[in-house]
Amino acid sequence: MTYNWLKSNTFHHSEFSDLGRLVEAKQKKKIKISLCLPTLNEERTIAKEIVIMKSELMNRFPLIDEIVVVDSGSTDRTREAAEAYGARFYSAADILPDMEHFRGKGENLWKGLYITQGDIIIYLDADIKNIHHRFAYGLLGPLLLTDHIKYVKAFYDRPIAVGKNKMRSTGGGRVTELVIRPLFALFFPELTQIIQPLSGEYASYRDILEKIPFPIGYGVETSMILDIYTKWGLEVIGQTDLDRRVHRNQSTQALGRMAFVIIKTFINRKAKLGLIDLKKKMFDEMIQYNLVGNEYRPVSFKMEGLERPPMVEVPAYTEKFAREN
Amino acid sequence: MRTYLENLPEYAHAIKAFKETVITNVVLLGQEPAPTFKEKAKSQLFLDRLSDFGVDECTIDGYQNPIGIIRGTAKDKPPIFVVAHMDTAVKKDVNHNFVVNGEMITGAGVMDNSVGVGVLASLPFIFKSLDLRFESDIVLAGVVQSIGRGNLRGIRHLLKPWSTPVRGAVCIEGGELGRLNYSSYGMIRGEIECSIPMESGFEPQFKPNAILILNEVINQILQLSLPQRPRSRVIIGKIYGGYKHGLIAHDGTLGFEIQSDSDSMVKTIYNDIQDIVSGTGHESRVDLRLNTISSLHASSIGYAHPLVKSAVAAMRRLDLKPVSEPSESELSIFLAHKIPAVTLGVTRGKDYHLEAATMEIEPMFRGIAQILGVILAIDNGVCDDV
Structure with a gap:
């Protein structure tokens, strides 16, 4: 395996700090850009992000055309905080109301695709404490300044906020290093070049996102990478170091x-691609144990791994965007 | 033609329209830790922001003060300084992530002085957006090493080598809105250190206790007769020492500040405290030392100065009630250099020195408008013939 992709498709945010150049590229491509923020009880961080x-990216440099918040049913003041600074706020349940509603980040991202207008959609988690434009x-940057990159993922150092006011300088990315990277190394070694495949920040052209299914929960990042990789190849993917x-x-x-x-998402994708033969359906419950007094008590969480179909298969979407399926 | 005073309420209204940019500056700069002597990263970020906003000249002086200069239209007019101190009293490892909502910004150091620095960084954008041009060069300086042991070193070193006259100056502080300082106390800030050397082997159980000795010093300071005129006081501001509950304290430090309208009274009180320290040390047979951390001369331009009158007029035009007290800040150094200057507060807030310090967003717009009013007054010449 070569590591050419790592060299050619990895960027640092400082390469794109000339915002005037990005605006120029955007105007040349005659496109619109949407920022979509999936939320669930993010009152402490959402307003700052917006x-x-x-x-920086709307008032000073007309790079982003709209900021849209898609919420899973926050019970705090997320809505007020978002609307105070002019973001459009949607409850996920109110988008495509004729379809059955699910709760999850993937569901919000998928519905964000329906509610936004942009040709490029940027997805950022809404809990970034040190948010910066x-x-x-x-x-x-890579989407606007190259012609071949269609999907860009973030990677970064990940200090963790521990306790009320202290930071720990290392840590984070445990699921990446203990789960997803070993799986990639076993089955798709090329994909190990993606430094943080589970990062919650990515941007892509609509015509890519609308053609892939979205798991409604945590599996959405994994499935996106696998689906884009198998459909269009690694060359359309880029990654940027956000520090x-x-x-x-x-x-x-x-x-x-x-x-x-x-x-579960990974195994399902492998089965779908015909790379493995599942003899039996996988279970839907994650079972964990808590020590209560002297007794271990099981706690189970039902996670069915539901997926939304590619948006281009949803009639309301194709009607709205005049797309042919 | 409307005067600048008449325009101020409209400016406040217009500034609100680009509140996102001001809040962004407050947050980005405030989230960069800058305890005194460790302001480098924040200074660089401040400079980057000025550069982003198209400031003509951006540089860091020999003392690491970040400075931006907006060139004026008249070559013969001396510059106007606008300054805010970069450093905060918040340690580096404290969480500096700010929380913003519709009405407030919460975060360590936001009132002292991240909002001041954020507003300073926003001025070039505000000037441009309001189409404000000045005859004088506007020198926007974030000054380092200001508070506590910093002893206003940043502003001292900024002004020391400055070769040309300065037309006037505005010092920006976070709070409170309505603050109008035009005089500074005479001040000496000191620390009294008590240390009792440990002996090798077994320690005697009944030996002097550093904390009790400092307590004796405090009692004697409280017995000093301080005059009502010139107004004078001694503030006991900090005390720390000891090792654990069951051990006699071997060391202790007492931080205090003498403030007075009169320099000679400050000196007299300082000498009295020196006598107390010498006497107590001698009688207790311990090592008791008095160290001076910083000092300032008393100075004032007086309420009748046209700059003060203009500042009062600007504030009243914005329905702000000026409150004036002597202050120890960059102002003292400007006044010591015979440069007319005032300190203004930007907004209202609470818990200034707690980690969850909070500032109100809405009052900030009038706070910025008053700063514009005072800069315009200086540019119109109110300090020129005094």
Whole structure:
């Protein structure tokens, strides 16, 4: 295996800090760009994210045309915080209301595709504590300044906020290193060149995203990479170093559930591609154990691994965007 | 033609229209830790922001103060300085991630002085957006090593080699909105250190206790007779020492500040405290030392100065009630250089020195408009013939 892709398709956000150049490229391509933020109880970070993006990439440099928040049913003040700075806020349940509603990040991203207008969609997690507009322009750069890259993923250092006010400088990415990278190395070694395949920040042309299915939960990042890779090849994928991203620390149990969904998504994709033959349907429940007093008690989480079809297969979408299926 | 004073309420309204950019500057700069003596990264970011906004000349001076200069239209007019201190009292490892909502920004150091620095960085954008041009060069300086042990070194070194006259200056502080400082106390800031050497082998159980000795020093300071005129006071601001609950404290430090309208009174009180320290050390047979950390001379341009009157007029035009007290800040150094200057507060806030310090967003727009009013007043010449 060669590592040519790592050299040619890996970028650093500083390569794209000339925002005027990006605006020029955008105008040349005659395209619109949407920023979509999936949320669930993000009142502490969402407004900051919107303010910075709006100031730097809408008001000062007309790079982004709209900021859209797709929410899974927040019970805090996420909506008020987002609307205070002019973002369009949608409850995921209200988008495509004729279809059955599911809750999950993948569901929000998929519905974001329906509700946004842009030819490029940037997806950013809404819990980035050290948000900076490089998170958006770093992803846009390769899409605007090359002709072959259609999907860009972020990677970064991942210090973790531990406790109320302290930071730990290393850590994070445990599911990547313990689950997804070994799986890639075993079955798709080329994909190990993607430094952080599970990062929650990526941007892509609509005509790529609308043609792939979206798992409704955690598996969405894994499936996107596998589907884009198998459909269009590694060359259409790029990755950008965004330096540093501070995020919430997650418990090992929460990461275990995330790993469950990712492994399931991966195996399903392999089966779909005919690379493995599953003799039996996989189970839907992740079972974990808690020590209560002197007794271990099982706690199970049902995670069915549901997927949304490619958006181009949804009639309401093709009607709205006048796309031929 | 409308005067600049008449325009101020409209400016406040217009600034609100680009609130995202001001908030972005407050957040981006505030999230960069900058404890005193460790302001380098924040200084570079400040400079980057000025450069982003198209400031003509951006540089870092020999003392690491980041400076941007917006060239004026008249070559013969001295420059106007607008400054804000870069450093905060917040340690580097404290979480500096700010929280923004519709009304507030919360984060360590936001009121002292990230909002001041954020507003300073936003001025080039605001000038351009409001189509404001000045005869004088506008020198936008983030000054380092200001607070505590920094002892205003940044501003001292900024002004020391400055070869040309300065027309006037505005110092920006986070809070409170309505603050109008035009005088500074005479001040000496000091620390009294008590240390009791440990002996090798077994320690005697009844030996002097550093904390009790400092307590004795405090009691004697409190017995000093301080005059009402000139106004004078001693603030006991910090104390720390000891090792654990069950051990006699071998060391302790007491931080204090003498403030007075009169330099000679500051000196007299300082000498009294020196006597207390010498006497207590001698009688207790311990090592008790008085160290001076910083000092400032008392100075004032007075309420009648046209700059102060113009600042009051600008604030009243914006329905702000000016509140004036002596202050120790960059202002003291400008006044010591005979440069007319005022300090203004940008907004309202609370818990200034806690990690969850909070600032209000809405009042900030009038706070910025008053700064524009004072810069315009200086540019119109209110300090020129005084």
